[in-house]
Amino acid sequence: MNKRMQKPIKVTFLAIGAFSILTASACAPVKKTRGNMLKDYQVVQVEEGIDTRSDVIRKLGSPTTVAPFDENVWFYIGQKTEKKGIFAPEVIDERITLVQFDETGAVKTVMDVDQDRMDIPLSSDSTPTGGLDVTILQQLLGNLGKFNAPQSSATDL
Numbered sequence: 001m002n003k004r005m006q007k008p009i010k011v012t013f014l015a016i017g018a019f020s021i022l023t024a025s026a027c028a029p030v031k032k033t034r035g036n037m038l039k040d041y042q043v044v045q046v047e048e049g050i051d052t053r054s055d056v057i058r059k060l061g062s063p064t065t066v067a068p069f070d071e072n073v074w075f076y077i078g079q080k081t082e083k084k085g086i087f088a089p090e091v092i093d094e095r096i097t098l099v100q101f102d103e104t105g106a107v108k109t110v111m112d113v114d115q116d117r118m119d120i121p122l123s124s125d126s127t128p129t130g131g132l133d134v135t136i137l138q139q140l141l142g143n144l145g146k147f148n149a150p151q152s153s154a155t156d157l
Helices: 003-026 040-045 053-060 136-141
Strands: 030-035 073-083 090-101 107-112
Touching: 040 053, 053 090
Parallel strands: none
Antiparallel strands: 030 073, 073 090, 090 107
């Protein structure tokens, strides 16, 4: 082969190689951490019966949520997900840590609650509501003639 033919072939192979590398890197999984994913060494720092709310905040950070009916129960919720390409994210790690305080504000219990959770699938369906099924025409024409007469007040007299 002559030199003129070798140059386009080299450029073609170089372009194909660069395209392959870029395509492969686009398929790399994307990992995300949501919430407060506590490490074991952080959780063991919290001492039951000794630490207070402010100590827990200093050691673990602010809680993800507080129990709605008991301000003495704090939850630290963390989740790691991995998304590959166009597929939906997959949960690869999850941790829920409960910190419970007694009446004096001292730590009563620190425990993980992952094992006791129920896996409740999310539904993409719409929520059923009670009432009438109203058509678009009924919505547009439904309020015709339903005007309230202005009420007179003491200042109108």
